[in-house]
Amino acid sequence: MSLKYAVLAALLEGEASGYELSKLFDVSFANFWPATPQQLYRELERLAQDGLVEARFVQQERRPNKRMFTLTASGREDLRAFAAEPPRRPTAIRDELLIKVQAMDDPEAARALVEERGTWARAKLDRYERVRERLLDGRTEDAYLRDSDRIGPYLTLLAGIAFEEENLRWCDRVRTVLKQRVAAR
Known part of the structure; x- marks a missing residue:
């Protein structure tokens, strides 16, 4: 799959500038389809040329002008x-x-790498939990899933949370195994 469909899906949330889209990707898509701002801008250009998104210019006084992108009917149909x-x-x-880890011969070096992965996973999990709380906005999960217009962003967020929780479990298991190996020597 190309970045094309991730961008089209992101624009289901509404009109966005390239900058806003980049921020949305950092929060909503990074757990399953990361992209750099440069990749997003190039893709928006291609999508506009293909008629799948439409751009309008917004003049700003103290900032550079920006382009706001929305899905076209063709873009929605292609995404559907x-x-x-x-x-x-x-x-x-x-x-x-x-x-x-597959090639490891130094348990201490491997432990340090796994510790770093655990730190990254914890930070991502904390960020995902903040996004989850913002999406729920005081509602229960059941109420959100029952009443929200679009539940896809929440369901993909749950996948990201599960992925990072599993990363943390794996890191704990690897640390335990490495500690036991060092103690047995």
Whole structure:
């Protein structure tokens, strides 16, 4: 899948500038489809050329002018067709840390790398929990899922939370195994 559909899905939330889209990606999409601001701007240009998004210029007094992007009817239809198709292939993990652990011969070095991963996972999990609280806005999860117009962002957020929770469990397990190996020597 290309970045195209992630951008189209992000624009379901409403009109956004490239900058706002970048911030939305940091919060809502980074757990499953990260993109740099430069990638997003290039994709917005392609989508506009293809007629899938529409741009309007907004003049600003003390800031540079900006372009605001919205989905077109063609963009919505393309996204709807994409969303109805089954994924082409199952998800595959590509993780540099796992290569390093696979090749490890120094438990202390591996432990340090796993500690760092745990710190990153904890920080991401904390950020996702803040986003979750903002989405719920004082409602219970059941009420949100029952009454909200769009629940996709919440469901993908739950996937990100589960992923980081599993990262933390794996890090704990690896630390325990490494500690036992060092003690047994």
